[in-house]
Every structure is written in structure tokens, then in C-alpha cells.
Amino acid sequence: MEKVLLFICTASALCVVSSLPARQYHFVYDPKNWTEAQSYCRDMFTDLATIDNMEDVETLNNMADLDSYKYRAWIGLYNNVSSWSWSMSDSGFYKDNETQLRNWAYNQPDNFQGRECCVVMVANGEWSDVPCSLPFPSVCADVKGQEVTFTYVTEEMTFPEAQSYCRANHTDLACIRNMAENQKIHKLIPAGQSTWIGLFRDCWKWVDGSNSSFTYWNTDEPGGADQYCAAAYFAASGKWADWTCEWKRASICYSAPVLKQVVRVKLKRSSFLDLDDAAVQEDLLKQLKQKLKNQGVKTSIKLSWRTQNDGKIFHNDKEQDKF
Ligand SMILES: *[C@@H]1O[C@H](CO)[C@@H](O)[C@H](O)[C@H]1NC(C)=O
Ligand SMILES: *[C@@H]1O[C@H](CO)[C@@H](O)[C@H](O)[C@H]1NC(C)=O
Ligand SMILES: *[C@@H]1O[C@H](CO)[C@@H](O)[C@H](O)[C@H]1NC(C)=O
Ligand SMILES: *[C@@H]1O[C@H](CO)[C@@H](O)[C@H](O)[C@H]1NC(C)=O
Numbered sequence: 001m002e003k004v005l006l007f008i009c010t011a012s013a014l015c016v017v018s019s020l021p022a023r024q025y026h027f028v029y030d031p032k033n034w035t036e037a038q039s040y041c042r043d044m045f046t047d048l049a050t051i052d053n054m055e056d057v058e059t060l061n062n063m064a065d066l067d068s069y070k071y072r073a074w075i076g077l078y079n080n081v082s083s084w085s086w087s088m089s090d091s092g093f094y095k096d097n098e099t100q101l102r103n104w105a106y107n108q109p110d111n112f113q114g115r116e117c118c119v120v121m122v123a124n125g126e127w128s129d130v131p132c133s134l135p136f137p138s139v140c141a142d143v144k145g146q147e148v149t150f151t152y153v154t155e156e157m158t159f160p161e162a163q164s165y166c167r168a169n170h171t172d173l174a175c176i177r178n179m180a181e182n183q184k185i186h187k188l189i190p191a192g193q194s195t196w197i198g199l200f201r202d203c204w205k206w207v208d209g210s211n212s213s214f215t216y217w218n219t220d221e222p223g224g225a226d227q228y229c230a231a232a233y234f235a236a237s238g239k240w241a242d243w244t245c246e247w248k249r250a251s252i253c254y255s256a257p258v259l260k261q262v263v264r265v266k267l268k269r270s271s272f273l274d275l276d277d278a279a280v281q282e283d284l285l286k287q288l289k290q291k292l293k294n295q296g297v298k299t300s301i302k303l304s305w306r307t308q309n310d311g312k313i314f315h316n317d318k319e320q321d322k323f
């Protein structure tokens, strides 16, 4: 989280300096399920912990209290099995509920071993979830308005590769709006072959929106088809494992550090303004905030007046000499 250091160079000019300090972790040992843990972290801090690199891992290993029952703690990594969406998101392409079409094979999607986040059409034209890193042929789509034509691509690629390929050479991976289109695609595919279509979902994503690709899974993790939440395991150097979200555990929150800066604001005296009036004080803060925004400050800023020992906020210039 970016923070802003802000100070006044002269009475009339505002200077803004940005810096990027490290996030601060907080262990919460009171056991909570993952959902409760996230709510708590969002209320009290910023969110459940995001872990970006080995330095973060070391920080957490040094902080962790290894008492019994406390050595596993929730982190902000979540495998969202209800986040299916089509590669082509242009809403004009779909009518009514056409994005909702699913043609899953029996017992699919099953999120086998907790890592199946992309979809292939299997031999009988039904769909199955598989790991996105497996190589398959694919079906690309060329879209003109509502018209769509499909092309089978023999070359085996991972899902991200197939998606890039289709976007470079066609419109996108095949997105299927109805069973007639499903049938058209099925006819293109050689007998017995499974191929990528454009359906995928969020796979083990940081809930604060971080796109960090750092992973530190323990051996054979993730491994559970119905374990959507991740915890760090401090008996194994803080490595991660997937767990059932209902379980109650310690948790790790983080806060984006807040930088506090006291600045002195000099105002020209105006006989029309009562500076002891709370509404006037509030209005001045609003104006200051707007001024900062106009100068390109993009991060969130909180401004407040500081009350001095005498209970007053504003002092005229002679009194200021006493600071
Ligand atoms: C999972 O995905 C669904 C659908 O996109 C979304 O509404 C929900 O908020 C997500 N859950 C979490 C915990 O991110
Ligand atoms: C979508 O619409 C079709 C046709 O109108 C209907 O048969 C189907 O039940 C709908 N599906 C959903 C998930 O609403
Ligand atoms: C991750 O997000 C940052 C900005 O937050 C962006 O600069 C970067 O390109 C993103 N990386 C990927 C792989 O999307
Ligand atoms: C967590 O606990 C809350 C409150 O007891 C409950 O409503 C919620 O369903 C639980 N969530 C999970 C994922 O277990």
C-alpha cells in the first residue's frame, strides 16, 4: 500500500512525497474460521496476510508463537470454486443468462487435489475441470457481432498459452453460449481428444487483490478437493497448506502502515470566518484535501486538526512563536 508523506514547504505551497514501506503483520491467536478471520482482519487492520517473498516468510517465522494449537494460522490465500467466468467477458456477446451455461460431465467440476481451475471439453462434449498447467489442444473463436466461428488448434499448450494464442490469432478461446455452439465445437474435435475451452476461475488468489505469484506450499499441498482456505504451518518453516475453511485457527492479519505527519497550516486572517466554528474547520479540511487531490495525490489521506494544550486549534501569529 502506497503511503503519502506530506508537508508544507511554505504557507502557500504543498509538497508531496510518496514512499512504499513494508506491510506490518499481526498474529491473532483467538481461534476463528477463515471467514471470521477475514472479517476480523478487515475490521481491525487491512486484510488477512498476503505473503510476497521469503523475507515475509522469515518475518512471520520469527513472530509466530509455537505453543500447541497455535502453530497453524490462516493467511489471505483463497481457492474460489464459485468464480467461474468466460475468457471473453464482453457482455454484449451474451444474451440473458448465456454466460451461465454449464455442461459438466458426471461428478465435475471436482477440484481434484485442490488445483483444477481451467476447463476442457472431453470426448463426449461434456466439460471437466483440470489443472491450467496441463497441455491440451484448444478451440479458438472468431467473433463478429453475434456471429461466431470456431477453429480447432492441434498444438498442445497450457491454458494461459492457449488463451494468448487465441487472442493473438483469433478473438479468444471458445466461449460457449448455448448447446448448439457446444455441438459445433464438439464436431470439430478429433474423437477421444480433450481440448481447452474459455472457462476458468480464480485459483488460489490473495483476497486483498494482490497479484503476487510467490508460493510456499508444503510438500503435496494444496491437496484437498474441498479445502479452499490456506494456512501457514509454523512447525514446517511457515509453509502453506490448504484446509477446510470452517476450521477454527489462529490467523495472520496485516496492516498497511499509516504514515502520520504533523504540518502547520498558515491562514490569512479573514474577518468573515470564525475559525473556532467546527463547520468552518471541517470545510477547511475538505478544501485542503481537494487541493492535495488536484496535485495528483492518489492514495487515501485522512486529515484532522490537532488541538493544542490550551484546547484551541488556531492561534494568531504572535502566539505561534511560542512553539
Ligand atoms: C468468490 O467468487 C464469487 C463469484 O465471483 C464472489 O462473489 C465471492 O465474493 C468470491 N469469494 C471470495 C471469498 O473472494
Ligand atoms: C437460462 O435460460 C434458459 C432458456 O430461457 C432456461 O431454460 C434456463 O433454465 C436458464 N438457466 C438459468 C441458470 O437461469
Ligand atoms: C501486478 O500488479 C502491479 C500493480 O499493482 C502491476 O504493475 C503488475 O504488472 C501486475 N503483474 C501482473 C503479472 O499482472
Ligand atoms: C464461520 O463462522 C460464522 C459464524 O459462526 C458462520 O456464520 C460461517 O458460516 C462460518 N464460515 C465458514 C466458512 O465456516
Ligand SMILES: CC(=O)N[C@H]1CO[C@H](CO)[C@@H](O)[C@@H]1O
Pocket (backbone or CB within 6 Å): 164, 165, 168, 169
Ligand atoms: C496462424 C498464426 O497466425 N499463428 C500465430 C499466432 O500467434 C502466435 C503468437 O502468439 C504466432 O507466433 C503465430 O505465428
